[in-house]
Amino acid sequence: MSEDLLRDGELPEEEITRAENRWVIVVCAITVLIVATFALSVGLFHDAPPSSLESIQSDQIHRAGEFVESNLGTAMQPDGSAVVRLVLQQFSFSPSVINVPVNTPVTIRAVSADVVHGFLVTGTNVNLMVVPGYVTTLRAQFRHPGRYLVPCQEFCGMGHQDMWATLVVGSKADFPIDPSGKQRF
Helix, strand or coil: CHHHHHHCCCCCHHHHHHHHHHHHHHHHHHHHHHHHHHHHHHHHHCCCCCCCCEECCHHHCCCCCCCCHHHCEEEECCCCCEEEEEEEECCEEECCEEEEECCCEEEEEEEECCCCEEEECCCCCCEEEECCCEEEEEEEECCCCEEEEEECCCCCCCCHHHCEEEEEEECHHHCCCCCCCCCCC
16 A cells, blocks of 8 residues: 555655644754844844944933923034934924925934834934833925924824824025024024
């Protein structure tokens, strides 16, 4: 009977066992590679996202330091560049209208007060993930004046769909540098 099975294209049991063992080795090798990659990234980046190397106490954001309410928004620097400071929290951007000058280096510094949020400037390549406990920093330059929608593209709760801001890129003449370096509107 076993000769009949072998003639019909069936493989002997030893051949099946060898094929299964090869697949077990391949799966184990892939698993070891994934675990090694994860361990290496944790070791190199100290368990932090690569773009978020500056940490902050999320529960202290509004009380003192760089992200108090009076410092939020766009501040023109003496060198002509701009710094935008933002606080993202369920379900709002502070400030909700962000004004920046056209053709000017802009540094965006954003923090989250509660959960992971996103900051996506539609029509551009500006796309940030804002993680609680870290300051997310990005340098950009907006070459075209106009109004850009800024949605939160990371799901942050039941009101996520209502979390929007507006980025207004305007003339540099509209951005005087006052003694404190803060933009005034």
